Amino acid sequence: MSAGIPDRASALALLESWVENEGLRKHMLAVEASCRYYARIHGEDEDLWGTAGLLHDLDWEKYPDEHPRRGLAELEDRGYPDAILQAIKSHAPERTGVDPDSLLDRVLFACDELSGLVYACCLVRPNGIDDLKPKSVTKKLKDKSFAAGVNRDDVTRGVELLGIERSEHIQNVIEGMRNIAGVLGVRAEDRL
Numbered sequence: 001m002s003a004g005i006p007d008r009a010s011a012l013a014l015l016e017s018w019v020e021n022e023g024l025r026k027h028m029l030a031v032e033a034s035c036r037y038y039a040r041i042h043g044e045d046e047d048l049w050g051t052a053g054l055l056h057d058l059d060w061e062k063y064p065d066e067h068p069r070r071g072l073a074e075l076e077d078r079g080y081p082d083a084i085l086q087a088i089k090s091h092a093p094e095r096t097g098v099d100p101d102s103l104l105d106r107v108l109f110a111c112d113e114l115s116g117l118v119y120a121c122c123l124v125r126p127n128g129i130d131d132l133k134p135k136s137v138t139k140k141l142k143d144k145s146f147a148a149g150v151n152r153d154d155v156t157r158g159v160e161l162l163g164i165e166r167s168e169h170i171q172n173v174i175e176g177m178r179n180i181a182g183v184l185g186v187r188a189e190d191r192l
């Protein structure tokens with residue numbers, strides 16, 4: 001456990017007490033896994049980055065109109081570190097007026113929408129995430145009628161914020177999500 005961050009079990013318990021929707025829970029877990037993967041690549045604190053991903057949509061189900069303010073107030077009360085609060089604030093710049101700045105901010109923003117697209121791609125493939133390649137995701141990214149709820153502009157902005165190739169970012173999100181594929185139910189064997 002990292003200093004200053006409530007442990008994962010309590011973060012998960014908090015999530016489960018606020019979020020009932022299974023799809024939203026999976027979304028938050030997928031973003032957590034993606035952020036953890038990026039933390040590993042950059043030699044950063046996996047628990048810190050993962051927790052930001054895990055809790056970024058804490059209030060989305062209960063207080064959609066006040067997202068992410070209500071969640072932030074709760075996390076602040078519970079003593080979550082500033083880096084996490086800042087990242088959550090900046091994942092919704094159109095609501096908070098705060099743009100992503102730190103590397104964690106940018107990673108969270110970039111993984112948020114893209115993980116949803118990757119998840120949707122897994123669901124329409126016989127082998128799920130097992131053999132999913134960036135090329136297939138890119139194809140679906142360009143097909144605007146597929147997973148229409150995924151904001152393509154935000155995906156593009158996320159890639160720009162990271163300053164890496166789009167295919168590399170997609171690969172990283174796939175790798176991160178693969179680490180919890182069983183939990184997400186996106187493996188071939190989950191289809192049986």
Ligand SMILES: [Fe+2]
Nearest residue numbers: 056057091092
């Ligand atoms: Fe959000």
Ligand SMILES: [Fe+2]
Nearest residue numbers: 027056057112
């Ligand atoms: Fe989200």
